Amino acid sequence: MRIHRTGLAVGLLIGLLAGCGQSPANTGVASLKDGATPGASASASASADPRAFAQCMRDNGVDMPDPGPDGTFGELPKTTGNVEKALQACRSLAPAGDIDPTDPEVQEALRQFAGCMRANGVDMPDPDPASGRIAMEGLNRSDPKVLKAFDACRDKLSPLTGGK
Numbered sequence: 241m242r243i244h245r246t247g248l249a250v251g252l253l254i255g256l257l258a259g260c261g262q263s264p265a266n267t268g269v270a271s272l273k274d275g276a277t278p279g280a281s282a283s284a285s286a287s288a289d290p291r292a293f294a295q296c297m298r299d300n301g302v303d304m305p306d307p308g309p310d311g312t313f314g315e316l317p318k319t320t321g322n323v324e325k326a327l328q329a330c331r332s333l334a335p336a337g338d339i340d341p342t343d344p345e346v347q348e349a350l351r352q353f354a355g356c357m358r359a360n361g362v363d364m365p366d367p368d369p370a371s372g373r374i375a376m377e378g379l380n381r382s383d384p385k386v387l388k389a390f391d392a393c394r395d396k397l398s399p400l401t402g403g404k
Contacts, residue, residue, distance in 0.1 A: 289333070290306075290307040291306050291307065292333050293330055293333040293334055294306050294307060296326070296329065296330035296333050297326045297327075297330050300325060300326035300329045300330060301325070301326060302323055302326040342369070342370070342372070346372065347367065347369060347372075349396060349397055350366070350367040350372070350374065350397075351366050351367065352396040353393055353394075353396040353397050354366045354367065354374060355396075356389075356392065356393035356396050357389050357390070357393050360385075360388070360389035360392050360393060361385055361389060362379070362385065362386050362389045363378075363379075364379065
C-alpha cells in the first residue's frame, strides 16, 4: 500500500495547530481518513499542487521548503506563531492524503507520537486502532507547552512524512 505522506504531514499540522475543523459538528477528534482529507478543507484534492501550498506557507511567514520530486516535504516546519495563521490561509491548497488508519506503520507512528506528547506533558491518547482518530478535545493548540511538545515529538512521525 502506498501512503501519501505529504497529506499526513499537512493533516497533522492542520489538525494539531489549527484545529480539526470549525463546523458545529466538530467532535474534537482528529481523523486520518473518513473519505475526506485529514484536516484539510474539502477543496483540497489529491491533485493539489504541493509547491503552491509551500509558496502560500512562505507568503504567510512560514519557512517551508518546496516538496521533493515525489511530492513530500520531508521534515515538518518548525512551529512558530505564524504556522496557525499560515495553515488557515493555505488550507485550500493543502495536498490531500490517503492514509489507511489500520496500516501498522501508521498506527505505530501515531502511537509513538502520542506517547512522546504525553512524555512532554500533553495529555494525548493513543489513536483508536479502528478509526485512526485521536481525541483532541481540551487540547489548546495555541498553548506554548503543546507547541513545544509538538516540536519535540514531530520526529516520531518521520516514517510517515518522509523525514529521517
